[in-house]
Amino acid sequence: xxxxxxxxxxxxxxxxxxxxxxxxxxxxxxxxxxxxxxxxxxxxxxxxxxxxxxxxxxxxxxxxxxxxxxxxxxxxxxxxxxxxxxxxxxxxxxxxxxxxxxxxxxxxxxxxxxxxxxxxxxxxxxxxxxxxxxxxxxxxxxxxxxxxxxxxxxxxxxxxxxxxxxxxxxxxxxxxxxxxxxxxxxxxxxxxxxxxxxxxxxxxxxxxxxxxxxxxxxxxxxxxxxxxxxxxxxxxxxxxxxxxxxxxxxxxxxxxxxxxxxxxxxxxxxxxxxx
Numbered sequence: 044x045x046x047x048x049x050x051x052x053x054x055x056x057x058x059x060x061x062x063x064x065x066x067x068x069x070x071x072x073x074x075x076x077x078x079x080x081x082x083x084x085x086x087x088x089x090x091x092x093x094x095x096x097x098x099x100x101x102x103x104x105x106x107x108x109x110x111x112x113x114x115x116x117x118x119x120x121x122x123x124x125x126x127x128x129x130x131x132x133x134x135x136x137x138x139x140x141x142x143x144x145x146x147x148x149x150x151x152x153x154x155x156x157x158x159x160x161x162x163x164x165x166x167x168x169x170x171x172x173x174x175x176x177x178x179x180x181x182x183x184x185x186x187x188x189x190x191x192x193x194x195x196x197x198x199x200x201x202x203x204x205x206x207x208x209x210x211x212x213x214x215x216x217x218x219x220x221x222x223x224x225x226x227x228x229x230x231x232x233x234x235x236x237x238x239x240x241x242x243x244x245x246x247x248x249x250x251x252x253x254x255x256x257x258x259x260x261x262x263x264x265x266x267x268x269x270x271x272x273x274x275x276x277x278x279x280x281x282x283x284x285x286x287x288x289x290x291x292x293x294x295x296x297x298x299x300x301x302x303x304x305x306x307x308x309x310x311x312x313x314x315x316x317x318x
Contacts, residue, residue, distance in 0.1 A: 091115070104250035110276060112186040114247050116179070117272045123172045125207040125267075127214045130161055134218035135227050138309070147310075154215065154303065161211050191277055198284060199275035205291045206271050209263060212298035219302055222309030243269030249278060263298070266291035 095108040103111070134157060137143050146153050180187075217234060220227050239245060242264035248256055249269075259265050270287050273279040279287060 104247075105278075106247065106250070109186045109189060111247075112183065113190060114272055114276060116183050116186060117275055118244065118268060119179070120176055121203060121206065121268060121271055123176055124165065124169050125203060125210055127161060127210055128164060128168065130157065130164075130211065131214045131218040131227065131231050133160075134215065135221035138218075138221040138313075139225070143313070153306065154299075157215060158211065165207065190275065192275075195275050195277050199271050202266075202271035202274050202288070202291065205288065205295065206267050209291060209295050209298070210267050212295050212302060213263065213267075216298045216302035216305060219305035219309055222305070222313060238264045238267060241265065242267050243272065247273070247278070249273070260287075261290065263294040266294060 091111050092108070095103065095111070106114070137146075143153065146156060213234070217227060217230055220230060224230070241248075241259055241262055247269060248259045248265055251259065259269075266287065270279065270291060274284065274287070
């Protein structure tokens with residue numbers, strides 16, 4: 044039993060290493076993508092700057108200008124470290140082009156295989172963007188002065204890990220639709236649009252009216268973005284912290300099970316050249 048575990052660990056470590064090597068080939072693409080990804084979020088930063096200027100820098104739903112800026116700057120960091128980079132299209136391409144046949148012939152779990160590649164690409168991506176992200180944080184460091192990081196950072200880091208796995212399991216489950224759809228682009232776009240609004244990209248969710256905020260707190264998208272950043276800023280406290288972790292990991296388990304169910308069902312009708 045121990046030898047089997049060691050063999051599997053060695054196998055996926057090798058896959059992780061190969062994934063890193065492959066990702067390094069595209070490091071300049073990663074850098075350009077990261078810088079381009081800053082644009083919409085920085086747009087939100089300047090939008091809220093204008094909002095607070097019109098309000099004579101008065102508080103808005105419990106946020107002052109500096110905390111609101113810290114929210115969006117933290118969101119940029121979270122996005123850079125956790126968001127999958129076209130993993131959904133890569134998985135769909137594996138299915139559509141028949142490359143999963145190579146995996147099926149080997150003692151490899153496809154989900155674990157894709158997780159290994161996802162983690163390796165995130166590591167390379169983080170290494171590539173650390174300079175521009177670090178420079179941005181240094182430039183805007185004054186916005187973080189009021190945040191009790193010693194208390195909030197450990198919770199935020201745990202939530203960030205959960206965010207990465209939640210985003211991946213959603214991506215994986217959606218990509219499984221490629222067994223039935225020729226193109227999943229429209230589905231990906233719809234989900235991305237909902238994520239952008241209900242996840243807290245446009246505004247912190249707790250500025251919403253109470254009933255809407257309560258609904259968003261039970262949706263998975265809040266636990267991709269708003270929850271980790273809210274923890275970091277100290278906006279989520281007390282029992283809400285542990286309730287949030289419970290909901291986050293419940294959604295991770297849900298999408299994992301959905302993805303695996305779609306995988307098993309899809310394999311039953313899977314055909315490709317050479318099968």
